[in-house]
Amino acid sequence: MSIEQARSLAVREAINYILDAEVVGIGTGSTIDKLIKLLSDLRGSLSSKYFIASSLDTSLKLRELGLKVLDFRSIDSVDVYVDSADKVDTNLNLVKGGGAALTLEKILTYYSKFNVFVVDYSKLVNDLHNEFIPVDVLPQALTLLTRYLGRLGYEFSIRYSSKGRYGPVLSDVGGVIIDVKLPPNEDLVGFEKSIKSLPGVIEVGLFIGLTDVLIIGYEDRVERLRGRRLYSVYSSSRTA
Ligand code: 5RP
Secondary structure: OHHHHHHHHHHHHHHHHHHOOOEEEEOOOHHHHHHHHHHHHOHHHHOOOEEEEOOHHHHHHHHHOOOEEOOHHHOOOEEEEEEOOOEEOOOOOEEOOOOOOHHHHHHHHHHEEEEEEEEEHHHEOOOOOOOEEEEEEOHHHHHHHHHHHHHHOOOEEEOEOOOOOOOEOEOOOOOEEEEEEOOOOOOHHHHHHHHHOOOOEEEEOEEOOOOOEEEEEOOOOEEEEEOOOOOOOOOOOOOO
């Protein structure tokens, strides 16, 4: 209940960013489900906006509310992207992909003019080492790639769904999700670069230096932190 309460407080804080934008990207997961519930009460004020979903799940939920959802392939700009994360370190770097939507989530994060991540306090960690990082992999490359990762000494597992599908979890872009442990001595950027450079890897669920704003929900309050976005295709002048 307390984490649910913390999440509810946090997502409420994110609503103003959506009300200010015309083209809004929306993430995936149980925190975002709470945000979508709030959007349902605001349908009237959202009728002129366009939404882009980071997954089929979110797309279906937004369409269910009668909101205008754009085809991912047709979008040429995103005003604001709102999503959650699995883990957040003290520099506001994120692990994402618990819901297997990391590839489209990273595209929306990277190309959005502004992004806002909403988490509850249980997601905060000092650093991301020893965390398992979701990696989206082309199915054809899975065996060769995982053998190679093993030879390189990485600890990893192929993600299986507990129900609804027999076999590995497939991502929204048709990849297989593997979770690779970030070794204790490996630098974050170096890890992301070396995994991403392996043929067959579609995307890595480390979001380094991409956060504009982090909203953290606690049981009784909300904290808003401004991130130092290192990579943006726009020079953002907006303040938190
Ligand atoms: C989906 C994600 C989610 O943002 C992340 O898994 C957090 O999910 P939840 O809100 O259910 O804890 O990255 O790919």
